[in-house]
Amino acid sequence: MQQTTEQEAITRPVSGKAQIRVQTQRERILSAAQKCFIEDGFHAASMASIAATAAMSPGLIYRYFNSKNEIIIAIIERQLICLRTEIAMLDDTVNLAERLTTRYGNCGTGLTPGLSPALVLEMSAEATRDPDIAAAVAAFDSTLRTDISSWLDRLNRGKITTNTDSRAFILQCLIDGLKVRQTREPHIDRGLLRTALNEILPLLTRP
Amino acid sequence: MQQTTEQEAITRPVSGKAQIRVQTQRERILSAAQKCFIEDGFHAASMASIAATAAMSPGLIYRYFNSKNEIIIAIIERQLICLRTEIAMLDDTVNLAERLTTRYGNCGTGLTPGLSPALVLEMSAEATRDPDIAAAVAAFDSTLRTDISSWLDRLNRGKITTNTDSRAFILQCLIDGLKVRQTREPHIDRGLLRTALNEILPLLTRP
Amino acid sequence: MQQTTEQEAITRPVSGKAQIRVQTQRERILSAAQKCFIEDGFHAASMASIAATAAMSPGLIYRYFNSKNEIIIAIIERQLICLRTEIAMLDDTVNLAERLTTRYGNCGTGLTPGLSPALVLEMSAEATRDPDIAAAVAAFDSTLRTDISSWLDRLNRGKITTNTDSRAFILQCLIDGLKVRQTREPHIDRGLLRTALNEILPLLTRP
């Protein structure tokens, strides 16, 4: 849909540029929104502050999003994508603990445009109330569990493994729990973190 | 602070009863606030709705709390106490998995006045922004980790155990992660949950 | 409902006063709203200006009305009541022309709290779009026509009269038309007006 077909490019040559502009602006808004949401939370952040952060007028935002809630949902979807991407990087056992340790803490500062643990938590809390958010999150969760399960299966290919599902569940809990920790102890002792992960992960990933 | 000093008792002999009244009223307000916060979130819940739920006038609330934020902090402290109590109940390995399974899901419904996963998440997110909350949560976290560590020590008394700290960390992550799951999959398959916990917990609690 | 029953007065002695206050405030708001609506129209009048005119804060208005639209509808119902009252005064032929002449023009100035021709017109236009207003106006119209019909019947009691309905229709049109004229020529020559009414009304009201 973003990719303009050649025909369209001929008959409506502006359309391509326009589409790009729309994407750029949406990106600008979402980026500002994320910063504000991280700083103040979904509800406390105001459209005015988002507009100021994005260096545009409040009215203009409504050309690209129908409401504040639509922005919130877009941010949530983004966070979910980030989450999945992060999980997808966990592709072999060796690096797993190292990777999680490295990533721990370089987020949630408002500087990284990426995944924010605080937003993930707020999102989960919001899912309790907003059906739209609940749906998005639920869909994501089941996808993610499948991802983890098949990753476990791949790891142990050829060997008989039982309980992939329950291990996937535990892994997911662990990852969620790390997000919470990240929020509450951003400056945790990395040594402890690495030791802990190196102790538990092998137990979960080997037959 | 709750304990009336002797002097006060002499000059104002009613003070004892008055203090009890103050506690009762605060309790009434906090109970209502918790219900509202669970239902709507910290920001979306209004003082008016809290007042209505507590069956008192909005103005009266300000006799017992200086601001909405003060109520939020009180609720957070309450949640932390609940959390610690819950953890304290985990006193022997045998019941651990069972207990966590049983408790999973009977919260967050607004019916239990106790611990609410959604509030815990919101609280963690809020800790990112409010230094007071951050302090309270940090103090709690370190206390809790010590609790868990000494519990692990007790479990393995006489046996040589290494890495109690890192295991305590993992356990804490797992518990946090379960809270997140509770929020996102309140109706999870209990069989899966029990199996998963029975698989991982023994590994964490035995030498 | 405004009249507090004796029982209520005993068990809830404040309730009576409270009810009166509610009525007083609603009245104050409606009075201010009418002034503003006459001056600026339903849409151009702002809640802020209504609040200022009523000498209260904007927020307070929402204690007594749920929305601006509710105020508009209340004003319209009021206008309809005024209209009916005005019509009800036309009880004998002799005074009819005189009465209409006298009433013509002493309205619509914003000073009279009564019927405003401009509002009646705007109301009719709005009925085209808002189903609620349309319903209110339709109900009123049929009531009014019945009123006029029975008034005509009373006038000609004992004599054979045909076409009461069509005469009632014409009369209603004439009255509506006078409202329009009132708006457009507030300072019309009263002599012309009286002559005109004296020429047409006898033809409509006698068998």
Added chain:
Amino acid sequence: MQQTTEQEAITRPVSGKAQIRVQTQRERILSAAQKCFIEDGFHAASMASIAATAAMSPGLIYRYFNSKNEIIIAIIERQLICLRTEIAMLDDTVNLAERLTTRYGNCGTGLTPGLSPALVLEMSAEATRDPDIAAAVAAFDSTLRTDISSWLDRLNRGKITTNTDSRAFILQCLIDGLKVRQTREPHIDRGLLRTALNEILPLLTRP
């Protein structure tokens, strides 16, 4: 003003075509505006919706009109012209009732580009506030009354007629009243309407 002066024609020979273009565009805008105004009212209709209806950009409208208000005034002038045209068609007594009956109701639907009763009412209400509109409407009204008077005179040529003025006034009221009715009871019983008009009109148009 539409007629290009000779000088302009020499120095800028294209000007004639340009003038035509201007008229076409203005027409396009007014036509769209009327549709929108009928649907939503003067205030609720937005420039954006007018632009969309006219299939042009909002900015372009400002090349042909200086403001929304200017469009409103242009529309009002148009409506007045429509009104006068409609009245002018009433040239003999025989068809008068029939004509009015036929025309009743085929307006205000948004389908006819012509006269809209709702707009006429809104216009009258607006005349109360905007002096420009008031002036336009007043000028129209007096012209119209003269039209009607001379029509009545023509009808009764050679016969002694008194009170042409007051009859013209009544007729005008009746026509205005019919516009109001049209708005409020668009689906009235045509039989009743015809009967009513046939009863009253002869009385007004014959000596």
Added chain:
DNA sequence: AATGAATGAGCCTTCATTCAT
């Protein structure tokens, strides 16, 4: 101690209008 009416700042959103292209 208790009420709940009142305040007013601030929020989300809309829209007439302008201007770079």
Added chain:
DNA sequence: TATGAATGAAGGCTCATTCAT
């Protein structure tokens, strides 16, 4: 000539907080 992105001033409405009673 024409576009439509951009502006920013209101507008309707909410709600934490205060205060007269």
